[in-house]
Amino acid sequence: MAHGRDPRDVAVVAFAQSDHLRRTDDLSEVEMLMPVLHRVLADTGLTTGEIGFTCSGSSDYLAGRPFSFTMTLDGVGAWPPISESHVEMDGAWALYEAWVKIRTGEADTALVYAYGKSSPGSLRDVLTRQLDPYYVAPLWPDSVALAALQAQALVDAGETDEDALAAIGARNRAAAAHHPHAQLRGTVPPGDYQVRPLRTGDCAPVGDGAAAVVLAAGDTARRLCARPAWITGIDHRIEAHALGVRDLTDSPSTRLAAERAGAFDRPVDTAELHAPFSSQEVVLRKALGLADDVTVNPSGGALAAHPMMAAGLIRIGEAAARIHRGASDRALAHATSGPCLQQNLVAVLEGDARE
Amino acid sequence: MPVSKEPVAVVGIGQTKHVAARRDVSIAGLVREAALAALADAELTWSDVDAVVIGKAPDFFEGVMMPELYLADALGAVGKPMLRVHTAGSVGGSTALVAANLVAARVHRTVLTLAFEKQSESNAMWGLSLPVPFQQPLLAGAGGFFAPHVRAYIRRTGAPDTVGSLVAYKDRRNALKNPYAHLHEHDLTLEKVQASPMLWDPIRYSETCPSSDGACAMVLTDRTGAARSPRPPAWVHGGAMRSEPTLFAGKDFVSPQAGKDCAADVYRQAGITDPRRELDAVEMYVPFSWYEPMWLENLGFAEEGEGWKLTEAGVTELDGDLPVNPSGGVLSTNPIGASGMIRFAEAALQVRGRAGEHQVPGARRALGHAYGGGAQFFAMWLVGSERPAT
Numbered sequence: 153m154a155h156g157r158d159p160r161d162v163a164v165v166a167f168a169q170s171d172h173l174r175r176t177d178d179l180s181e182v183e184m185l186m187p188v189l190h191r192v193l194a195d196t197g198l199t200t201g202e203i204g205f206t207c208s209g210s211s212d213y214l215a216g217r218p219f220s221f222t223m224t225l226d227g228v229g230a231w232p233p234i235s236e237s238h239v240e241m242d243g244a245w246a247l248y249e250a251w252v253k254i255r256t257g258e259a260d261t262a263l264v265y266a267y268g269k270s271s272p273g274s275l276r277d278v279l280t281r282q283l284d285p286y287y288v289a290p291l292w293p294d295s296v297a298l299a300a301l302q303a304q305a306l307v308d309a310g311e312t313d314e315d316a317l318a319a320i321g322a323r324n325r326a327a328a329a330h331h332p333h334a335q336l337r338g339t340v341p342p343g344d345y346q347v348r349p350l351r352t353g354d355c356a357p358v359g360d361g362a363a364a365v366v367l368a369a370g371d372t373a374r375r376l377c378a379r380p381a382w383i384t385g386i387d388h389r390i391e392a393h394a395l396g397v398r399d400l401t402d403s404p405s406t407r408l409a410a411e412r413a414g415a416f417d418r419p420v421d422t423a424e425l426h427a428p429f430s431s432q433e434v435v436l437r438k439a440l441g442l443a444d445d446v447t448v449n450p451s452g453g454a455l456a457a458h459p460m461m462a463a464g465l466i467r468i469g470e471a472a473a474r475i476h477r478g479a480s481d482r483a484l485a486h487a488t489s490g491p492c493l494q495q496n497l498v499a500v501l502e503g504d505a506r507e
Numbered sequence: 508m509p510v511s512k513e514p515v516a517v518v519g520i521g522q523t524k525h526v527a528a529r530r531d532v533s534i535a536g537l538v539r540e541a542a543l544a545a546l547a548d549a550e551l552t553w554s555d556v557d558a559v560v561i562g563k564a565p566d567f568f569e570g571v572m573m574p575e576l577y578l579a580d581a582l583g584a585v586g587k588p589m590l591r592v593h594t595a596g597s598v599g600g601s602t603a604l605v606a607a608n609l610v611a612a613r614v615h616r617t618v619l620t621l622a623f624e625k626q627s628e629s630n631a632m633w634g635l636s637l638p639v640p641f642q643q644p645l646l647a648g649a650g651g652f653f654a655p656h657v658r659a660y661i662r663r664t665g666a667p668d669t670v671g672s673l674v675a676y677k678d679r680r681n682a683l684k685n686p687y688a689h690l691h692e693h694d695l696t697l698e699k700v701q702a703s704p705m706l707w708d709p710i711r712y713s714e715t716c717p718s719s720d721g722a723c724a725m726v727l728t729d730r731t732g733a734a735r736s737p738r739p740p741a742w743v744h745g746g747a748m749r750s751e752p753t754l755f756a757g758k759d760f761v762s763p764q765a766g767k768d769c770a771a772d773v774y775r776q777a778g779i780t781d782p783r784r785e786l787d788a789v790e791m792y793v794p795f796s797w798y799e800p801m802w803l804e805n806l807g808f809a810e811e812g813e814g815w816k817l818t819e820a821g822v823t824e825l826d827g828d829l830p831v832n833p834s835g836g837v838l839s840t841n842p843i844g845a846s847g848m849i850r851f852a853e854a855a856l857q858v859r860g861r862a863g864e865h866q867v868p869g870a871r872r873a874l875g876h877a878y879g880g881g882a883q884f885f886a887m888w889l890v891g892s893e894r895p896a897t
Contacts, residue, residue: 282577
């Protein structure tokens with residue numbers, strides 16, 4: 153495959169993430185993010201002024217203040233003024249916006265970052281605020297309870313059982329055993345039921361973290377990175393919000409996004425899935441039709457570290473990093489948002505053929 | 508291989524009637540009303556839409572975190588891509604630009620973009636005020652933040668202290684010609700504006716934007732879509748965003764560099780060298796009256812220190828030679844997250860010749876402008892009645 157022939161082909165050329173920690177009381181969002189920004193800029197040798205477009209993803213509800221992204225803009229060093237935008241979504245969608253910007257020809261490079269601190273509040277309660285405000289949110293059904301509904305539906309359908317779910321958690325944390333940034337790594341006991349059938353080990357850890365990616369087009373990507381991770385396809389789709397009208401054991405939006413991203417054209421060797429619950433990995437594997445020989449979540453996935461708003465971007469970054477270091481030639485990265493995998497993004501990344 | 512962007516056309520525009528409180532509709536009902544109006548204008552249906560790009564200001568205004576998740580059904584987005592933009596007060600403009608780029612990059616052919624705020628769900632002033640210790644108390648709401656910058660403008664330029672009231676009186680009278688505007692103050696007089704209570708010196712009550720519930724939607728499409736449009740489209744000739752930090756040594760709050768750079772980029776794209784002569788109408792984000800003369804300078808319509816003279820001379824009146832905010836502007840309608848998109852949409856209505864009673868006769872090129880945060884986020888587009896050369 154000859155990637156980057158089209159000057160508007162876009163690649164991930166750098167990725168960095170913070171350590172993911174249960175609490176970061178001593179760090180503001182800006183302090184958490186700045187080392188990550190500095191790392192991707194240092195890796196590419198770019199300065200803020202040389203970046204064509206900057207886009208971030210974060211949530212005011214996590215930060216507990218309006219316009220929280222204005223704080224981290226200070227960390228970027230937006231002076232002289234920069235071309236910049238922000239999505240109130242996971243950073244994977246910020247990356248999507250940046251990809252579109254580069255595709256228009258208005259920018260050759262983009263800095264994408266995302267961050268979230270879940271530690272100041274009770275994340276399970278906070279996430280109830282993203283449900284239908286009239287009929288659902290007043291009942292405060294929390295994120296774990298909703299995921300448990302989905303997990304139970306899978307068990308009832310014979311798609312999985314509690315042992316299989318526990319094995320998914322164990323496999324992800326084992327994969328993260330030597331990951332320098334993971335929050336949970338190695339052997340983690342399954343723990344007590346959070347909401348049956350989900351045990352502590354089936355749930356992503358709650359924590360704080362940040363990540364950043366640099367995108368570049370065509371020849372610029374080749375100049376900045378020895379083996380760019382070319383985005384050969386990227387698409388995202390949303391489903392209905394009301395859980396009652398969805399089949400929770402399937403993810404048609406993931407399948408459609410993957411189809412549009414060209415994921416089914418040829419097999420992938422790696423998949424980084426954003427599954428904050430072990431049961432959701434079952435749903436995603438099915439929707440994506442992943443073969444048994446695909447390496448799933450070599451980073452440990454969201455079950456090893458799950459900074460809200462950044463965890464989806466990290467999946468793209470981890471997949472790209474494997475291509476950068478030659479451990480993958482074609483990888484799929486997935487990001488999710490909303491209750492029970494309501495909204496999903498799929499990107500397909502490829503490295504140039506090796507000599 | 509030379510790269511050329513797909514020209515982007517605005518073929519559908521819809522707004523709600525903006526009011527203080529839309530108690531008759533849910534948030535979903537509010538956004539759907541604007542979306543359906545935009546689709547009706549374009550004579551399209553939900554199935555013609557490839558993707559939805561939605562924007563709004565802080566989620567605290569309605570108390571719903573990432574409400575686009577809940578709004579997916581109401582906006583016909585199920586099975587489609589849906590993006591949610593948030594760039595503070597400039598968000599309505601930024602949202603339209605993100606949507607336009609999807610068409611320009613040929614990712615999608617027809618995109619529905621929408622911005623809204625249902626401010627009656629909470630108290631916007633306190634929703635905008637940061638909790639201690641992030642900010643000193645008594646700096647309540649946006650007016651408390653921006654009033655010192657207005658005072659700096661007056662000191663710098665020596666503008667007579669009546670200029671603000673002239674802007675407010677003009678915009679509120681323009682609003683009488685706009686059926687969608689929130690404030691319709693039929694008995695307002697200049698004297699009443701000047702006698703209204705002082706809120707944040709020098710900004711008086713009648714020189715301040717209201718707090719509104721409302722939504723605005725646009726259908727953006729490519730050349731093929733425009734060719735099928737039942738009504739004349741508006742064409743995007745240029746669009747840009749610029750950001751700078753909230754606070755730093757040397758920041759000019761009166762005329763931020765990011766605003767100047769953003770305007771320069773848009774004019775360059777559109778081939779505009781003399782905006783004062785070449786533009787027929789401007790919809791700029793003026794939440795407090797004095798921002799009209801301030802932005803006239805920042806956007807290059809007047810020399811530094813001279814903006815107030817245009818206002819005072821009536822140049823910015825509906826029948827002046829550079830009408831500013833013929834719709835009544837933010838001073839008459841302010842659902843914060845939607846306000847930027849309303850500016851963009853009103854600029855498009857002008858060049859489509861579809862602005863009704865507040866139409867600027869023969870408008871061919873118009874600027875839509877939005878800003879937000881601590882005068883640090885800027886989004887602008889320039890639209891024209893003719894398709895831009897590719």
